[in-house]
Amino acid sequence: MAMLASFWILLVLMNVSMGDGQSVQMDTVKSGFVGSTVELRCLFINSKPPVKISQVTWQKFYNGTKQNVAIANPALGVSVLEAFKERVSFKYPAVRQSALEDTTIVFSSLRLSDEAAYICEYTTFPAGNRENMVNLTVYARPVTQMTLTSPTIVAHHHRTKVATCLSANGKPPSEIKWETQLDGESTLQESRNANGTVTVHSDYMVVPSRKTHGQKLTCIVTYRTERITDSVVLNVLYEPEVKIKGFDGNWFLNRQSVKLTCDADANPPVTLYQWKLLNGSLPRNVEIRNNTLLFKDPVTHELGGTYVCDATNSVGTRSGLVEVNVTEHPIQSTTGHEKTPEPNPNPAIWGAVGGVCLLLGGAALLFFFLRRRQRTFKGDYSTKKHVFGNGYSKAGGLPAHPPMPKNLQYPDDSDDEKKPSQIAAPGGFDGVERDFDGNSEDLKRPYFTVDEGESHDYDERTLAFQYDPESEINDDMVSQTDGSVISKKEWYV
Incomplete structure (x- = not known):
């Protein structure tokens, strides 16, 4: 217990x-x-x-x-x-x-x-x-501010500061970025204040020009989870950029109502336009209306020349020019409308084209000559007369081959030169079937030979042989080893 x-x-x-x-x-x-x-x-x-x-x-x-x-x-x-x-x-x-x-x-x-x-x-x-x-x-929420370095910036050729973005007295410090289509660069600086805040300072630099005028520049300040943006538009002052319009390349004699206009892009706008004609004075009856030259009379040769327009603003003066050519007649296009003349091609191009054409023509002529030569007589240009022929001499043409026999029969007991006993040709020369005697003297007569590849170049008249009716050799003729005969006069020459 x-x-x-x-x-x-x-x-x-x-x-x-x-x-x-x-x-x-x-x-x-x-x-x-x-x-x-x-x-x-x-x-x-x-x-x-x-x-x-x-x-x-x-x-x-x-x-x-x-x-x-x-x-x-x-x-x-x-x-x-x-x-x-x-x-x-x-x-x-x-x-x-x-x-x-x-x-x-x-x-x-x-x-x-x-x-x-x-x-x-x-x-x-x-x-x-x-x-x-x-x-x-x-x-500490920062105070953000974006300002232009100057309300107006004059165009020049070196990079300069155009805008500033500031995030002052922030805690923690901010992050600054730029958003723009400008081709520039930025700087970034941070400074710590005595009370523990931080000031962030960023400048944007660019080459001010006609292209940068009117461009938007945005500064983006990121503070913790907040995003603060501010934008400015650049105002860049630049000299006039001058172009002369109105000449279409088709000013012809007696054309009516022509004019030239001086088109100038400038900031600030152009305050003064001045016209002049190089190497001379402006034509008569020409009216100047600010940036336009009005030609009251029809076009004459007097209007030709180089026209110059000087445009001036508070930044400076720039010029533009145009070369005016006057033709006798209007230039027409294929559709019937007036057409601006085109410059002639370079003479060197025409020379090259002509050389090529000459080379091609020479090659064609050479080919034609060689082709004709292949089709020319290829026989023996001698003074011999052949019994089996139509009497062709040096400049004569060649007969074609007679039809070749289909069947050749030779006697078994003959020691002589084999002779065809029968020549059967479908139709022969004239289309009629004939029998030839193998012992006929005509068959022993020699004849010209022609390349097979050229036989098709002869017409029917060439194939129609006219045989010499003489059956025997004349006394004034001398036989040759190749079967031909020549005159005794030629033999003893």
Whole structure:
């Protein structure tokens, strides 16, 4: 029994010591912008049985030192130190009636100097002190501004600063970027201020010209999650750019109502136009109307020449010119409309074309000559007369082959030269089938031979042989080894 009683006493003591303890609940971090309001929460979790709260003290912990901000005491009431009196207060009025379980304070009109760690400390009896801490961060929203270096920029040939983008007194620092179609470059500088803020400065540089005039330039400032943009349009002053319009290349004699216009692009606009004709004076009856030359009379040769227009603005003077040519007659296109004359091709091109044509013509003539030569007589240009022929001499043409026999029969007991006993040709020369005697003297007569590839070049008249009716050789003829005969007069020459 004594042991059981001792166990219960120990259990009661453990229950008392293990009862719910005291704690202070706060946020870990809080933040706010300069000039805004922020709450710093502080709750006391009491024990069971509860302990007595003697006092609550708020302190600022900065650079290792503590500074009192506000105090709440059940007997003395609420007190806020002078440095925070205008900007710090307890959230719940019940604190003044000693209800100290929730001692949340409210910071208004935050300053950068308010950034620190804040401690909420509870003094209790008999448990002692309980405390917790919150870190307060103060942000500073930057002041952004974009400005032109000058309201007007004069065009020149070197790179210059045309605009500035500024993000001043920000915390944390901003990021600056440029957005534009201009071909330029930017610079970036950061400077830290004494109060902990940062100023970011960026310049944009470009070569000012006629092309940059009227271009949009945008600065983009990114601050934390915010995106701030500002834009300007460049105003660049430049000299006139001059072109003369009106000459279409088809000014012909007696043409009516022609004119020339001086078209100038300038900033600021052109204030003075001046016309002149090189190497002479302007034609008679010409009227000048600001930037236009009006020719009242029909076109004459007097109107030809080089016309110059000088355009002037506050930046400078620039000129444009046009060469006017006058033709005798209007130039017509293939559709019947007047056409602007085209310049003649380079004479060197025509010379090259002519040379090619000559080469092609020479090649064609050479080919034709060689072709004709292949078709010319290829026989023996001698004075011999062949018995088996039609009496062709040196300049005579060649007869074609007679039809070749289909069947050749030779006597078995003949020692002489084999002679065809019969030549059967379908139709022969005249289309009639004939029999030839193998012993005929005509078959022994020699004849010309012609290349087979040329036989088709002879007509029917060539194929119609006229055989010499002479059957015997005359006395004044001499036989040759090739079967031909020549005159004795020629033989002895």
